[in-house]
Amino acid sequence: xxxxxxxPQGSSGTMNLISALLEQRTGQQxxxxxxxxxxxxxxxLLREKxxxxxxxxxxxxxxxxxxxxxxxxVDALLNQETSFFRDAAVxxxxxxxxxxxxxxxxxxxIRIWSSGCSTGQEPLSLAMLFDERGxxxxxxxxxxxxxxxxxxxxxxxxxxxxxxxxxxRGLPVRRMMTWFDSxxxxxxxxxxxxxRIQFRQQNLTADPAPPGKFDVVLCRNVLLYFSxxxxxxxxxxxxxxxxxxxxxxLGAGETVIxxxxxxxxxxxxxGFYRAIEPAQPKxxxxx
Numbered sequence: 001x002x003x004x005x006x007x008p009q010g011s012s013g014t015m016n017l018i019s020a021l022l023e024q025r026t027g028q029q030x031x032x033x034x035x036x037x038x039x040x041x042x043x044x045l046l047r048e049k050x051x052x053x054x055x056x057x058x059x060x061x062x063x064x065x066x067x068x069x070x071x072x073x074v075d076a077l078l079n080q081e082t083s084f085f086r087d088a089a090v091x092x093x094x095x096x097x098x099x100x101x102x103x104x105x106x107x108x109x110i111r112i113w114s115s116g117c118s119t120g121q122e123p124l125s126l127a128m129l130f131d132e133r134g135x136x137x138x139x140x141x142x143x144x145x146x147x148x149x150x151x152x153x154x155x156x157x158x159x160x161x162x163x164x165x166x167x168x169r170g171l172p173v174r175r176m177m178t179w180f181d182s183x184x185x186x187x188x189x190x191x192x193x194x195x196r197i198q199f200r201q202q203n204l205t206a207d208p209a210p211p212g213k214f215d216v217v218l219c220r221n222v223l224l225y226f227s228x229x230x231x232x233x234x235x236x237x238x239x240x241x242x243x244x245x246x247x248x249x250l251g252a253g254e255t256v257i258x259x260x261x262x263x264x265x266x267x268x269x270x271g272f273y274r275a276i277e278p279a280q281p282k283x284x285x286x287x
Contacts, residue, residue, distance in 0.1 A: 014058045018042075018073065021061075025074045026149050027205030027234075028225035041076045075152050079225070082118040083169035085125045087220075090249065090271070094216060095129040097247055097269050098142055101215050102135060110135075110142040113214040113241060115204060116222035117146035120157025120197070121170075124189060127196040128179055145210045147202035158199050160189030204234050209241035217242050221251035228259070235260035242275040249273075 018038055019030045030037060042054060049069075051057050061069055085091060094112075102110050114123040123146035130142055148154050167176055167187040180187040200210060204222065217238055223231050238248060239262035248256070248263050249272050256263045256273050263273035 011055055014054045017058050017061075018054065018077070021070060022074055022077050025070070026078065026203060027227075027230045028078070029227060030077070030225075037079075038077065042073065045072055045076050071151075075150050078150050078153070080118045080150065080153050082121045084121045084167070084171040084175075086122065086170060087252070088170070090220075091122075091125055091129060093269055093272070094126065094218070094247075094249060095133050095135075097216060097272070098130065099133050099135060102140065102142070110216075111212060111214045112142050112144045113210060113217045114144065114146040115148075115202070115217065115219045115238070117148050117153075117157060117199070118150075119153050119162075119166075120146065120160065120199070121162075121166075122146070122218065122220070123157075123197045123199075124160070124179075124193060125170075127193055128175055130196075141196060142215075144197045145200065145214075146197050147200050147210065149201065149203045151201060154199050154201055158194070160194045162187050162189075204237060205230055209237050212241075213243040214241050214246060215243055216247045216249065218249045219254075220249060221254070223250065223254045232259050235262060239263065239275060239278075244275055244277050246275045247272045248275065 015035055015038055019035075023029055039054065042057065046052070046054070046057060049057070049060070051060065057073070061073065098110050098112065112123075112126060114126065117123050123144050126142075127144060130136065134140065135142055146157065148157070161183065162180075163186055167180065176187065179193050180189055202210065204219075205226070219234075219238060223234060226234060235256060239260065242248060247266060247269060250256070261276075262278060263275055266272045266274040268274075
């Protein structure tokens with residue numbers, strides 16, 4: 001018998017099917033030693049659907065003819081952990097790099113891609129920083145494109161609405177008062193901040209990169225959930241989106257080493273990777 005509040009158990013086959021669904025839809029894997037995440041993440045969905053166990057959830061997934069329930073399962077399993085000004089020193093260096101690139105190429109607008117943006121705190125943090133560095137609105141404002149695989153996360157990012165807990169994570173009071181309005185216990189980003197970011201749905205393992213070339217691409221703490229093979233494919237997509245000489249920013253536990261020859265460590269901005277032109281095949285010499 002299932003008691004309210006108890007952990008919803010599932011058979012090993014059920015766990016495997018749910019893990020496979022996540023990997024098929026997003027490329028992300030759940031390690032065997034982190035299978036507890038499945039039960040924890042899906043508890044709210046089970047309550048919403050009135051289901052007693054993960055086995056019942058999978059039975060309903062198999063029986064249904066629409067993909068809505070599968071979308072909800074995948075969305076619940078995605079790790080949307082983020083915060084404002086996460087790794088603030090890294091974001092400061094990105095702002096420094098953008099400012100330097102803008103000075104070197106004043107004839108064009110700097111473009112930034114925040115991939116795996118979750119509920120939007122990363123691109124919003126960048127937009128605030130750029131404004132503080134004199135790269136706010138108008139011609140000087142970098143174009144920020146922010147993408148995520150989760151429709152639910154993107155809906156929250158576009159709304160720019162955050163709880164008191166979320167707004168306090170990494171956001172100093174001065175910035176909070178400058179850029180957000182109180183809204184019934186929550187805080188909402190001001191329209192002039194939100195309009196500096198284009199939010200788009202994009203699956204890093206299945207979709208092409210957003211159109212155009214970018215000067216800086218952020219892909220922080222996303223690759224951790226992919227297999228080595230998938231990481232190589234993702235690096236190919238990221239490389240296709242970065243201008244030669246542009247920058248790739250990864251999470252602290254991520255690297256390009258052994259996975260791609262399209263990026264190399266950047267001497268100018270330590271910890272970042274510089275995009276390089278792919279090697280051209282040598283032409284055969286004819287006498």
